[in-house]
Amino acid sequence: MTSVTRPRLLLVEDDYVTTDYLQQGLEKCGVDVVSVANGNEGSHYALSQPWDVIILDRMLPGLDGLTILMRMRAQGIMTPVLFLTTMDGVPSRVVGLRHGADDYMVKPFALPELVARVQVLLRRSSSFRNTAILNVDDVELNLLTLAVTRNGEKIFLQPQEFKLLEYFMRNAGTILSRQMLLKDVWHMDFPVRTNIVETHVCRLREKLGQDAPPLIHTIRGSGYVMSANLNDIV
Structure with a gap:
Protein backbone atom coordinates (compact mmCIF):
# COMPACT_ATOMS: atom_id res chain seq x y z
CA MET A 1 0.00 0.00 0.00
CA SER A 125 5.18 24.17 4.16
CA SER A 126 8.15 22.08 5.27
CA SER A 127 5.86 19.52 6.91
CA PHE A 128 4.16 18.70 3.61
CA ARG A 129 6.76 19.48 0.97
CA ASN A 130 8.11 15.95 0.75
CA THR A 131 4.80 14.07 0.99
CA ALA A 132 2.88 15.52 -1.93
CA ILE A 133 3.67 12.93 -4.59
CA LEU A 134 2.19 9.48 -5.07
CA ASN A 135 4.04 6.90 -7.14
CA VAL A 136 2.96 3.47 -8.33
CA ASP A 137 5.35 1.90 -10.82
CA ASP A 138 5.90 4.58 -13.52
CA VAL A 139 2.75 6.60 -12.68
CA GLU A 140 3.21 9.78 -10.64
CA LEU A 141 0.43 11.92 -9.14
CA ASN A 142 1.27 15.32 -7.67
CA LEU A 143 -1.25 16.49 -5.06
CA LEU A 144 -0.03 20.09 -5.20
CA THR A 145 0.01 20.71 -8.94
CA LEU A 146 -2.70 18.08 -9.69
CA ALA A 147 -0.43 16.76 -12.45
CA VAL A 148 -0.40 13.10 -13.48
CA THR A 149 2.33 11.50 -15.58
CA ARG A 150 3.20 8.00 -16.74
CA ASN A 151 6.80 7.38 -17.70
CA GLY A 152 7.20 11.16 -17.81
CA GLU A 153 4.30 11.70 -20.22
CA LYS A 154 1.48 13.97 -19.04
CA ILE A 155 -1.98 12.46 -18.60
CA PHE A 156 -4.99 14.77 -18.56
CA LEU A 157 -7.75 13.61 -16.22
CA GLN A 158 -11.18 14.93 -15.35
CA PRO A 159 -11.64 15.77 -11.63
CA GLN A 160 -13.48 12.52 -10.82
CA GLU A 161 -10.91 10.48 -12.74
CA PHE A 162 -8.18 12.18 -10.70
CA LYS A 163 -9.96 11.29 -7.44
CA LEU A 164 -10.37 7.69 -8.57
CA LEU A 165 -6.70 7.38 -9.52
CA GLU A 166 -5.64 8.97 -6.23
CA TYR A 167 -7.74 6.44 -4.33
CA PHE A 168 -6.27 3.54 -6.29
CA MET A 169 -2.72 4.83 -5.71
CA ARG A 170 -3.23 5.39 -1.98
CA ASN A 171 -4.46 1.80 -1.75
CA ALA A 172 -2.09 0.19 -4.24
CA GLY A 173 -1.89 -3.55 -3.73
CA THR A 174 -5.24 -3.70 -1.94
CA ILE A 175 -8.33 -5.21 -3.59
CA LEU A 176 -11.04 -2.53 -3.62
CA SER A 177 -14.65 -3.56 -3.95
CA ARG A 178 -17.12 -1.67 -6.11
CA GLN A 179 -18.98 -0.62 -2.95
CA MET A 180 -15.78 0.77 -1.44
CA LEU A 181 -15.21 2.88 -4.54
CA LEU A 182 -18.79 4.15 -4.53
CA LYS A 183 -18.55 5.08 -0.87
CA ASP A 184 -15.05 6.61 -0.74
CA VAL A 185 -14.79 8.20 -4.20
CA TRP A 186 -18.42 9.09 -4.97
CA HIS A 187 -19.66 9.32 -1.35
CA MET A 188 -22.59 6.98 -2.03
CA ASP A 189 -23.26 5.18 1.27
CA PHE A 190 -26.42 3.47 0.05
CA PRO A 191 -27.16 0.66 -2.43
CA VAL A 192 -27.46 2.09 -5.94
CA ARG A 193 -27.73 0.62 -9.42
CA THR A 194 -25.22 2.43 -11.59
CA ASN A 195 -22.31 1.64 -13.89
CA ILE A 196 -20.42 4.78 -12.88
CA VAL A 197 -17.53 2.78 -11.38
CA GLU A 198 -17.10 0.55 -14.41
CA THR A 199 -17.26 3.53 -16.79
CA HIS A 200 -14.64 5.56 -14.91
CA VAL A 201 -12.31 2.60 -14.45
CA CYS A 202 -12.51 1.94 -18.20
CA ARG A 203 -11.70 5.57 -19.03
CA LEU A 204 -8.86 5.64 -16.52
CA ARG A 205 -7.31 2.51 -17.99
CA GLU A 206 -7.49 4.06 -21.46
CA LYS A 207 -5.81 7.27 -20.30
CA LEU A 208 -3.07 5.36 -18.50
CA GLY A 209 -2.26 3.81 -21.88
CA GLN A 210 -3.63 0.76 -23.64
CA ASP A 211 -0.17 -0.06 -25.03
CA ALA A 212 1.51 0.17 -21.62
CA PRO A 213 1.55 -2.65 -19.05
CA PRO A 214 -1.82 -2.62 -17.22
CA LEU A 215 -1.83 -1.31 -13.66
CA ILE A 216 -5.54 -1.47 -12.75
CA HIS A 217 -6.77 -5.05 -12.73
CA THR A 218 -10.23 -6.56 -12.32
CA ILE A 219 -10.45 -9.27 -9.67
CA ARG A 220 -13.49 -11.33 -10.64
CA GLY A 221 -16.12 -11.30 -7.89
CA SER A 222 -14.06 -9.00 -5.66
CA GLY A 223 -13.36 -5.65 -7.32
CA TYR A 224 -10.25 -3.91 -8.58
CA VAL A 225 -6.62 -3.60 -7.58
CA MET A 226 -3.79 -1.31 -8.71
CA SER A 227 -0.50 -3.14 -8.96
CA ALA A 228 2.42 -3.48 -11.33
CA ASN A 229 2.61 -7.19 -10.53
CA LEU A 230 -0.71 -8.95 -10.24
CA ASN A 231 1.04 -12.19 -9.16
CA ASP A 232 1.81 -10.53 -5.84
CA ILE A 233 -1.92 -10.05 -5.22
CA VAL A 234 -3.70 -13.17 -6.43
Whole structure:
Protein backbone atom coordinates (compact mmCIF):
# COMPACT_ATOMS: atom_id res chain seq x y z
CA MET A 1 0.00 0.00 0.00
CA THR A 2 1.26 3.51 -0.83
CA SER A 3 1.47 5.66 2.28
CA VAL A 4 1.13 9.40 1.75
CA THR A 5 -0.18 12.03 4.13
CA ARG A 6 -2.83 14.37 2.80
CA PRO A 7 -2.23 18.02 3.68
CA ARG A 8 -4.09 19.18 6.82
CA LEU A 9 -5.66 22.63 6.82
CA LEU A 10 -7.21 24.44 9.78
CA LEU A 11 -10.05 26.79 8.83
CA VAL A 12 -11.13 29.33 11.47
CA GLU A 13 -14.31 30.91 10.08
CA ASP A 14 -17.59 31.79 11.80
CA ASP A 15 -19.76 31.95 8.66
CA TYR A 16 -21.13 28.45 8.12
CA VAL A 17 -22.01 28.99 4.45
CA THR A 18 -18.43 30.07 3.71
CA THR A 19 -17.07 27.17 5.76
CA ASP A 20 -19.12 24.61 3.86
CA TYR A 21 -18.18 26.13 0.50
CA LEU A 22 -14.47 26.14 1.35
CA GLN A 23 -14.49 22.69 2.90
CA GLN A 24 -16.08 21.07 -0.15
CA GLY A 25 -13.83 22.92 -2.59
CA LEU A 26 -10.58 22.17 -0.75
CA GLU A 27 -11.36 18.54 -0.02
CA LYS A 28 -12.06 17.94 -3.71
CA CYS A 29 -8.46 19.06 -4.27
CA GLY A 30 -7.06 16.55 -1.79
CA VAL A 31 -6.85 18.75 1.31
CA ASP A 32 -8.21 17.53 4.65
CA VAL A 33 -10.01 20.43 6.36
CA VAL A 34 -10.78 20.86 10.05
CA SER A 35 -13.05 23.85 10.71
CA VAL A 36 -13.84 25.77 13.89
CA ALA A 37 -16.17 28.74 14.27
CA ASN A 38 -14.67 30.88 17.04
CA GLY A 39 -11.34 32.42 17.88
CA ASN A 40 -10.79 30.73 21.24
CA GLU A 41 -11.18 27.27 19.76
CA GLY A 42 -9.19 28.31 16.71
CA SER A 43 -6.30 29.46 18.90
CA HIS A 44 -6.31 26.16 20.78
CA TYR A 45 -6.19 24.12 17.58
CA ALA A 46 -3.57 26.35 15.96
CA LEU A 47 -1.24 26.19 18.96
CA SER A 48 -1.69 22.53 19.92
CA GLN A 49 -1.65 20.59 16.62
CA PRO A 50 0.54 20.53 13.50
CA TRP A 51 -1.02 21.98 10.35
CA ASP A 52 0.22 22.43 6.82
CA VAL A 53 -1.79 25.64 6.23
CA ILE A 54 -4.16 27.74 8.34
CA ILE A 55 -6.92 30.01 6.98
CA LEU A 56 -8.01 32.68 9.45
CA ASP A 57 -10.85 35.16 9.42
CA ARG A 58 -9.88 38.49 10.98
CA MET A 59 -13.15 39.12 12.84
CA LEU A 60 -14.21 36.16 14.98
CA PRO A 61 -16.23 35.51 18.14
CA GLY A 62 -13.82 35.41 21.05
CA LEU A 63 -10.24 35.99 19.93
CA ASP A 64 -9.76 37.78 16.63
CA GLY A 65 -7.65 36.26 13.86
CA LEU A 66 -4.79 38.73 14.26
CA THR A 67 -4.38 37.76 17.93
CA ILE A 68 -4.30 34.07 16.98
CA LEU A 69 -1.59 34.78 14.41
CA MET A 70 0.47 36.83 16.86
CA ARG A 71 0.28 34.05 19.46
CA MET A 72 1.43 31.51 16.87
CA ARG A 73 4.42 33.55 15.78
CA ALA A 74 5.34 34.37 19.39
CA GLN A 75 5.58 30.63 20.08
CA GLY A 76 7.71 30.05 17.00
CA ILE A 77 4.94 28.33 15.01
CA MET A 78 5.68 29.20 11.39
CA THR A 79 2.78 27.38 9.71
CA PRO A 80 1.74 29.32 6.58
CA VAL A 81 -1.31 31.49 7.32
CA LEU A 82 -3.78 32.99 4.86
CA PHE A 83 -6.15 35.69 6.10
CA LEU A 84 -9.62 35.51 4.52
CA THR A 85 -11.63 38.52 5.59
CA THR A 86 -13.97 41.37 4.67
CA MET A 87 -11.37 43.86 5.98
CA ASP A 88 -10.19 45.05 2.58
CA GLY A 89 -8.39 48.31 3.31
CA VAL A 90 -4.68 48.64 2.60
CA PRO A 91 -3.88 49.34 6.30
CA SER A 92 -5.60 46.07 7.29
CA ARG A 93 -3.63 44.14 4.72
CA VAL A 94 -0.37 45.73 5.85
CA VAL A 95 -1.06 44.97 9.52
CA GLY A 96 -1.86 41.35 8.76
CA LEU A 97 1.22 40.80 6.61
CA ARG A 98 3.54 42.62 9.01
CA HIS A 99 2.38 40.44 11.89
CA GLY A 100 3.30 37.26 10.03
CA ALA A 101 0.53 36.37 7.58
CA ASP A 102 1.78 34.72 4.39
CA ASP A 103 -1.16 35.79 2.24
CA TYR A 104 -4.29 37.92 2.46
CA MET A 105 -7.57 37.51 0.54
CA VAL A 106 -10.67 39.65 0.74
CA LYS A 107 -14.27 38.38 0.65
CA PRO A 108 -16.05 37.81 -1.65
CA PHE A 109 -13.47 35.57 -3.29
CA ALA A 110 -13.13 33.13 -6.18
CA LEU A 111 -12.66 29.56 -5.01
CA PRO A 112 -10.18 28.61 -7.79
CA GLU A 113 -7.94 31.52 -6.77
CA LEU A 114 -8.10 30.55 -3.10
CA VAL A 115 -7.25 26.94 -3.92
CA ALA A 116 -4.30 28.13 -6.02
CA ARG A 117 -3.04 30.28 -3.16
CA VAL A 118 -3.37 27.38 -0.71
CA GLN A 119 -1.35 25.21 -3.08
CA VAL A 120 1.38 27.86 -3.15
CA LEU A 121 1.46 27.92 0.65
CA LEU A 122 1.63 24.12 0.75
CA ARG A 123 4.76 24.24 -1.38
CA ARG A 124 6.34 26.41 1.33
CA SER A 125 5.18 24.17 4.16
CA SER A 126 8.15 22.08 5.27
CA SER A 127 5.86 19.52 6.91
CA PHE A 128 4.16 18.70 3.61
CA ARG A 129 6.76 19.48 0.97
CA ASN A 130 8.11 15.95 0.75
CA THR A 131 4.80 14.07 0.99
CA ALA A 132 2.88 15.52 -1.93
CA ILE A 133 3.67 12.93 -4.59
CA LEU A 134 2.19 9.48 -5.07
CA ASN A 135 4.04 6.90 -7.14
CA VAL A 136 2.96 3.47 -8.33
CA ASP A 137 5.35 1.90 -10.82
CA ASP A 138 5.90 4.58 -13.52
CA VAL A 139 2.75 6.60 -12.68
CA GLU A 140 3.21 9.78 -10.64
CA LEU A 141 0.43 11.92 -9.14
CA ASN A 142 1.27 15.32 -7.67
CA LEU A 143 -1.25 16.49 -5.06
CA LEU A 144 -0.03 20.09 -5.20
CA THR A 145 0.01 20.71 -8.94
CA LEU A 146 -2.70 18.08 -9.69
CA ALA A 147 -0.43 16.76 -12.45
CA VAL A 148 -0.40 13.10 -13.48
CA THR A 149 2.33 11.50 -15.58
CA ARG A 150 3.20 8.00 -16.74
CA ASN A 151 6.80 7.38 -17.70
CA GLY A 152 7.20 11.16 -17.81
CA GLU A 153 4.30 11.70 -20.22
CA LYS A 154 1.48 13.97 -19.04
CA ILE A 155 -1.98 12.46 -18.60
CA PHE A 156 -4.99 14.77 -18.56
CA LEU A 157 -7.75 13.61 -16.22
CA GLN A 158 -11.18 14.93 -15.35
CA PRO A 159 -11.64 15.77 -11.63
CA GLN A 160 -13.48 12.52 -10.82
CA GLU A 161 -10.91 10.48 -12.74
CA PHE A 162 -8.18 12.18 -10.70
CA LYS A 163 -9.96 11.29 -7.44
CA LEU A 164 -10.37 7.69 -8.57
CA LEU A 165 -6.70 7.38 -9.52
CA GLU A 166 -5.64 8.97 -6.23
CA TYR A 167 -7.74 6.44 -4.33
CA PHE A 168 -6.27 3.54 -6.29
CA MET A 169 -2.72 4.83 -5.71
CA ARG A 170 -3.23 5.39 -1.98
CA ASN A 171 -4.46 1.80 -1.75
CA ALA A 172 -2.09 0.19 -4.24
CA GLY A 173 -1.89 -3.55 -3.73
CA THR A 174 -5.24 -3.70 -1.94
CA ILE A 175 -8.33 -5.21 -3.59
CA LEU A 176 -11.04 -2.53 -3.62
CA SER A 177 -14.65 -3.56 -3.95
CA ARG A 178 -17.12 -1.67 -6.11
CA GLN A 179 -18.98 -0.62 -2.95
CA MET A 180 -15.78 0.77 -1.44
CA LEU A 181 -15.21 2.88 -4.54
CA LEU A 182 -18.79 4.15 -4.53
CA LYS A 183 -18.55 5.08 -0.87
CA ASP A 184 -15.05 6.61 -0.74
CA VAL A 185 -14.79 8.20 -4.20
CA TRP A 186 -18.42 9.09 -4.97
CA HIS A 187 -19.66 9.32 -1.35
CA MET A 188 -22.59 6.98 -2.03
CA ASP A 189 -23.26 5.18 1.27
CA PHE A 190 -26.42 3.47 0.05
CA PRO A 191 -27.16 0.66 -2.43
CA VAL A 192 -27.46 2.09 -5.94
CA ARG A 193 -27.73 0.62 -9.42
CA THR A 194 -25.22 2.43 -11.59
CA ASN A 195 -22.31 1.64 -13.89
CA ILE A 196 -20.42 4.78 -12.88
CA VAL A 197 -17.53 2.78 -11.38
CA GLU A 198 -17.10 0.55 -14.41
CA THR A 199 -17.26 3.53 -16.79
CA HIS A 200 -14.64 5.56 -14.91
CA VAL A 201 -12.31 2.60 -14.45
CA CYS A 202 -12.51 1.94 -18.20
CA ARG A 203 -11.70 5.57 -19.03
CA LEU A 204 -8.86 5.64 -16.52
CA ARG A 205 -7.31 2.51 -17.99
CA GLU A 206 -7.49 4.06 -21.46
CA LYS A 207 -5.81 7.27 -20.30
CA LEU A 208 -3.07 5.36 -18.50
CA GLY A 209 -2.26 3.81 -21.88
CA GLN A 210 -3.63 0.76 -23.64
CA ASP A 211 -0.17 -0.06 -25.03
CA ALA A 212 1.51 0.17 -21.62
CA PRO A 213 1.55 -2.65 -19.05
CA PRO A 214 -1.82 -2.62 -17.22
CA LEU A 215 -1.83 -1.31 -13.66
CA ILE A 216 -5.54 -1.47 -12.75
CA HIS A 217 -6.77 -5.05 -12.73
CA THR A 218 -10.23 -6.56 -12.32
CA ILE A 219 -10.45 -9.27 -9.67
CA ARG A 220 -13.49 -11.33 -10.64
CA GLY A 221 -16.12 -11.30 -7.89
CA SER A 222 -14.06 -9.00 -5.66
CA GLY A 223 -13.36 -5.65 -7.32
CA TYR A 224 -10.25 -3.91 -8.58
CA VAL A 225 -6.62 -3.60 -7.58
CA MET A 226 -3.79 -1.31 -8.71
CA SER A 227 -0.50 -3.14 -8.96
CA ALA A 228 2.42 -3.48 -11.33
CA ASN A 229 2.61 -7.19 -10.53
CA LEU A 230 -0.71 -8.95 -10.24
CA ASN A 231 1.04 -12.19 -9.16
CA ASP A 232 1.81 -10.53 -5.84
CA ILE A 233 -1.92 -10.05 -5.22
CA VAL A 234 -3.70 -13.17 -6.43
